[in-house]
Amino acid sequence: MRTLRSEEGAPGAGASLPVGALATRAPLWAPGSLSVREAAARMQAHGVSSLLVEGDPPGIFTDRDLRRWVAEGRPLEAPLAEAASFPLLALPQTTPLLEAVAFMVERGIHHLPLLEGGRVVGMVTHTDLVRREAQLPLLLLRRVEGLALEGYAREVAGLVQTLLEAGAGALEIGRLVAGLNDALVRRLLSEAEKALGPPPTPYAFLVLGSEGRREQALLTDQxxxxxxAESGHEPYFQALAERVVGGLLAAGFPPCPGGYMATRLRMDLEAFLKAFWGWTEAPEPEALLKAQAFLDLRQVGGKLDLRPLEAELLARAQRGVFLHHLARSALAFPPPPTPFGRLPPSLEPKRHGLFPIVLLARFYAVYTGSPERHTLDRLRAASRAGALSEETAELLGEGFGLFFRLRLRAELGGQGALSPKALSPLERWRVLEAFRAVRTAQGHLRLRFGLR
Structure with missing residues (x-):
């Protein structure tokens, strides 16, 4: 497989290429009153796979929308506005290529309108991107629907290796892989619903931890x-959970040693709220871990609206006792000693670098009432709220990106740690700077809450 390279062949140049460089034609617009039949004819006449639909907000009608409309037996004389997708998902044409790919993978879209000054000026499609680079993740996204589960872990590891070697941003790789994993979960949920029948009450399938934060690169524990929504349907959802968790096991996701899987963490909303209240009031470490896990939740399937629940969980977590325990948790992983600027003989990127920054960012998200999930977004929100200085938030964010890349490098080599000798002088200096930032942030937190 090919790697991301520019026409000049510079490794990694394709990752930062503006996505607008791939746009080949201006998009076609159509009024929402046009019939679906006329829209299909217009697409065929112009040799395009989509039309932008006029409206406030505007929308898009693609070949996938057309196939879905026909498969459902809907009338072709219906107005286009009824068959199109709203609102329009778009990005500035100056967006780096890999960031645009991540955006498309996360949302499962195959057409991306491009903006300049708030106006749509171009369009790129899945085909444009795959034609550019056969290794791009959108190709794997399309294959997820029919890929044998046993081949998934190998495909993802190969993708990560290629992108990392090509100079792609480690955090963007994490977002890409999270999007691919989401697509796999949705496929498994769809297959389960076909086998079991429609769900008897709305549900939400959640991912937690690094996957919930979109920070998982290789396939770690589930x-x-x-x-x-409602109790009384346990047999159905037990069977659904078993099918999805079993599919993930077959795809290469190991079981969670702590039991954080839908086959065990499965309940109706009322029971969950009672459980969460108990976790936030109990000082036991296991209860604290469970509560923290759900502070990173992200819904990837099901039609249950969790927005009211998420707001309620955040408000509950802000109460004094739990917030105090959350602050102590953020101090649980101090950086290792670095006497005279020397790094430890074995550097563990996850334990020494990622853990403390993730825990600090999670604490400040709760403390400031931020709904953000990704660690970088949480740090920025904390800085805007005045809970962290702009400089500290920036240094922690840079450290997080560095440790994420080092973790990828270690894991692709089959290890959890790196020797400092394997780092460049610049990387060693940046690790020391990141450690200093973590010590500073932990010190401020300790003083603010009177912790020892």
């Missing part, structure tokens, strides 16, 4: 849960 962290998921299943919530449903």
């Amino acid at each position: 962290d998921n849960a299943l919530l449903y």
